[in-house]
Amino acid sequence: MVPLLGGIFLGWSLGANDASNVFGVAVSSRMVKFWTAALLGAGFVLLGALLEGGAGIETLKNLTPMDLNQAVVCSVGAAATVSVMTLLALPVSTSQAVVGAIVGIGLLNGKIDLGGLGKVVLCWLGTPLGGLIFALLVYRLLGTLYNRLPLNLFQVDRLLRIGLILAGSYGAYTLGANNVANVTAVFVGAGMLDVTSAALIGGLSIGLGIVTFSRGVMETVGKKLVRVDAFSALVVVLAEAITVHVYTFLGVPVSTSQAVIGAVLGVGMVKGIQSVSGKTLGEVLAAWFFTPAVSALMAVAIDFVVHLEYVPGK
């Protein structure tokens, strides 16, 4: 159990941070109570992890062969990267941190599945783009249906609130299905866990993060999105969930935050917003480059420290 603690910590922080991408808007605008969102979020994360988490776990465990010590180094390296970058208020993707750490260990081993790594990196580049494209499609499709419904103000309100809860639950499901690999895949690669136990432990730790520590992040991060109207918020959450689900089918863990940024840009394009925030784009690019690099260095450094030997008497 002790070697798993790094992974559980990573899962906990992932749940605490990324739940805001699916339920942040609903909670921060007081449309849904925190506890309703947290319990739905935790439940659906676990369901997603158990039902569809296997593909991502298979991809990450095959990136490089490693023993149990290296798996622990990987998860601690990724967790430390996420923690340090969060403390520095830099945007961070847990998926990229984990893959960075695996690549770091892979470099030490001299064995990396370049095909698998290429697929993962391509998917990272495609995440915001996927969010953008799905936001455009979902906005057009749902918007056409929505405009045809003869609803009064209260019915519109009910429809959007139910929509946000359903979309949030779906988002939580895809978060669990896609991101559980980040938490426990290395332990499957090291032969410590089978895929089902990895999905269960990973799902539970992400769920624990949501229930115990996501409130603050949901309330602050959600406010960034609530500036868009409720319908746009629904589109953003749905587009993000669909994007992440597509990458789940491909077996590649991606960043829900980057999918959200893409979806927000997509909604901005439909609504005719001309300017795209250079700062936001800069943050996305910085996360692409720095998170895996820092995490790889961190894993290598931890591995180096672990193998230091004290030779007395010289």
Added chain:
Amino acid sequence: MFGFLFRKQRMVEELIGKYLDNLRMTQEYFTEALNICLEGSCKGDFDFMTEQTHKHESRADDIRDEIKDLMYSKALLPESRGDIMGLLEAMDLIPGIFERLLFMIGTEKIEIPEFIVTDVKELIEYSLASFDLMIKQVEALFKRGGEIRSMVSVIDRNESHCDHIERRIIAAIFSSPTLDPFRKILLKELIVTMGDISDQADRVSKRVNIISMKRIV
């Protein structure tokens, strides 16, 4: 399935229904009080009707505050809360105008001269027709959906017509050789306040239209 989420919303819905019924009652008492004055002298039931108008105007304020408290205790989407509050505040000005008109007539002892009675009746008729339509429009927004746009143009037309009648009455007042100047000023003030009913109904109607349009994506 999601009924538990909307308990407060249903309470807001019921209160808005109550608020609109109360507005209708305010209008009824106001109309009766004004008719008493237009038929002859502001005596008899006038004071009772004025009191009832005031009572219902105050009740409207209470219901509005109740709705406000409920909405800010997390009922409805934030943008809906803002829209509903703005709308209620705009609507609430009209019973205030009813009350002010009756107060002016009662305390300033204003008697409406015979030569403008027909025009005043027409002004009130069109103003109240706008008010009725405005309430129907608000009901469409909250209860039925649709039908809103067609009512905007009728209320807008009524408002222009009321402006026209208002100017005509004021011109007649100031052309009168028999009225003393002080009475002319009082009457002008009364007519301008009457004109405010259709102006405000038009403002509310346009606001309802915007709220409805905002929900089109």
